[in-house]
Amino acid sequence: MNYKTTTRCMVGCLLATSASLTMAEVPESCQTVRLAEVGWTDITATTALASEVLEGLGYETRSDTVSVPIAYAGMKNGDFDVFLGNWMPSMASISDPYIEKGQVDRVATNLEGAKYTLAVPQYVHDAGVTSVADLDEHAEKFDSRLYGIEAGNDGNMIIQNMIDDDFSGLGDWQLIDSSEAGMLSELKSKTGNEEWMVFLGWEPHPMNTNFDMAYLEGADDYFGPDLGGATVHTNTRSGYVQECANVGELLKNLTFTLEMENQIMAAIMDEGDKPREAARSWLQDNPEVLDAWLEGVTTVKGEPGLPAVKEFIGIDG
Numbered sequence: 001m002n003y004k005t006t007t008r009c010m011v012g013c014l015l016a017t018s019a020s021l022t023m024a025e026v027p028e029s030c031q032t033v034r035l036a037e038v039g040w041t042d043i044t045a046t047t048a049l050a051s052e053v054l055e056g057l058g059y060e061t062r063s064d065t066v067s068v069p070i071a072y073a074g075m076k077n078g079d080f081d082v083f084l085g086n087w088m089p090s091m092a093s094i095s096d097p098y099i100e101k102g103q104v105d106r107v108a109t110n111l112e113g114a115k116y117t118l119a120v121p122q123y124v125h126d127a128g129v130t131s132v133a134d135l136d137e138h139a140e141k142f143d144s145r146l147y148g149i150e151a152g153n154d155g156n157m158i159i160q161n162m163i164d165d166d167f168s169g170l171g172d173w174q175l176i177d178s179s180e181a182g183m184l185s186e187l188k189s190k191t192g193n194e195e196w197m198v199f200l201g202w203e204p205h206p207m208n209t210n211f212d213m214a215y216l217e218g219a220d221d222y223f224g225p226d227l228g229g230a231t232v233h234t235n236t237r238s239g240y241v242q243e244c245a246n247v248g249e250l251l252k253n254l255t256f257t258l259e260m261e262n263q264i265m266a267a268i269m270d271e272g273d274k275p276r277e278a279a280r281s282w283l284q285d286n287p288e289v290l291d292a293w294l295e296g297v298t299t300v301k302g303e304p305g306l307p308a309v310k311e312f313i314g315i316d317g
Contacts, residue, residue, distance in 0.1 A: 026300040030244035032060040036071035036080040039150055040180055042204055043085035045264040046110065046256055048279035050084060053250065053293060056312030058300035067152040068094055075237040076103040082240070082251065086233040087202075089224045090116050091154040095235065107234045107241055107248070111204075111256045116155060117228030118146070118216045119201030121191050125214035132162075132218040135198060136169030144173045147186060147199040151177040155200045158222045168218070187211060202228075204261035206269050232256075246298055253293045260286070280313055287315045 033054050035047050051061040066074065068091065074080040076098055086095050086106065098104035120129055129138060146163070148156035159175050162168075178186070183199055184207060190197045191211060201207060201215060215227045224230070234251050241248030260282070267278035283290070290309055297305040310316075 024302045026059075026244070026246050026298075026302070030247060031058070031300050032062065033244075033247055034079070034081045035061060035063045036074055036083040036085075037063050037065045038068050038071055038085055038153075039065050040085065041206075041265045041268055042202075042261050044275050045261055045268065045279065046084045048275035049256070049264070049283070050082070050250075050254060052276060052279050052283060052313060053254075053290070053309055054247070056309030057246075057250075057297065057305050058308070059247070067150060068154055069152050072098050072104060072235075075235065078237055081237055081244070082247075083235045084110060084232075084254075086235045087114065087116060087154065087230050088233060090158060090228065090230060093157065094154055099235075103238050105236050105238055105241065107236055108252050108254070109231050110234050110254055111232035111258070111261070113258055114203060114230040114232055115215065115227045116200075116202040116230045117219050117223040118159075118198055119213050120196070120198050120216060121187075121194075122212040122214050123194055124196050124198075125216075129196075129198075130214075130217060132170075132216050133168045135216075136173075138196065139169075139173070141196040142173075142198055145176050145198075146170070146173055147176045147178065147183050147197060149177075149183055149200055150179050155202075155223075159200065162219070162222055167222070202230075204258045204265065206262060206266045209262070209266075210270070246300075250293065250297045253295060253297070255292075260289075283313050284315055287313075290315075 035050065037043055037047050047063055051063065054061050071080060071083050072094060075083060095104065099106055118132060128134060135142065146159050148159050150156070156175060156177060163170050163173055163175060187197060187199055198216070201213060207213065217227070219228070234254065236251065241251065264278045264282050267273040267281065268275055273281070287310065290306060294305040294309060299305055299308045
């Protein structure tokens with residue numbers, strides 16, 4: 001074999017190797033993505049969006065609904081790969097110990113402009129209850145009850161801390177553990193009769209348009225400033241982004257908006273759509289978000305991700 005022939009062979013081999021690396025298949029160990037949910041419709045919506053995209057790329061997905069503490073223990077123990085609902089700063093007491101010990105990774109911020117704090121119906125606010133400091137003066141009308149969601153939730157823990165600290169005279173009040181659906185059912189019942197109620201409120205969520213409600217001032221030391229102003233982060237089990245780099249690239253790109261989440265949650269809660277149906281319908285109406293989400297992302301076979309996902313979801317072009 002002469003020099004030129006050898007050189008051509010070497011160049012050809014290098015190009016073939018480069019192409020095979022570029023189009024490499026995702027490792028089999030990364031082809032199933034295990035997502036943690038916590039029973040909140042906003043996280044159900046974002047998890048459904050992520051699942052639609054992942055399955056369009058050829059991944060299998062599994063979503064399990066657990067409490068927030070179990071979600072973090074599960075990531076630490078390798079039972080979950082991804083959690084899209086790290087609300088901060090309210091969840092700091094649960095999430096930060098895992099992150100500081102390197103057991104869970106905070107990968108990206110997926111939502112900004114959220115809020116999370118105590119709220120009341122607007123007619124209660126109009127009657128003069130505009131701050132947490134006003135609650136105990138009207139304890140009888142509230143039956144000295146603060147309505148939270150599921151036990152173990154970070155918001156419930158914050159409310160219980162306020163009670164334990166006797167903050168603004170709340171020491172003899174009772175936290176009512178329920179669920180998102182249970183709390184909203186109670187709110188619907190009470191507002192129908194203009195009864196008084198104080199509850200855990202947040203945005204994004206259809207409650208903000210389905211109910212005439214107002215957020216209470218005065219809980220900055222517990223829920224944070226700006227009415228519990230929050231950002232939501234994507235968390236993974238330790239090292240997941242490095243181990244499963246293609247999904248990691250998607251997770252870094254995956255961002256949501258308040259309007260997006262409100263629309264999908266409304267379809268789920270008000271129109272009765274299944275989460276995946278609501279997510280797919282929203283993506284069909286708003287396909288442009290996929291351009292940014294899928295930048296640098298391939299299918300499990302190493303092929304371009306964007307056309308595969310569009311075909312899977314039923315988007316032309």
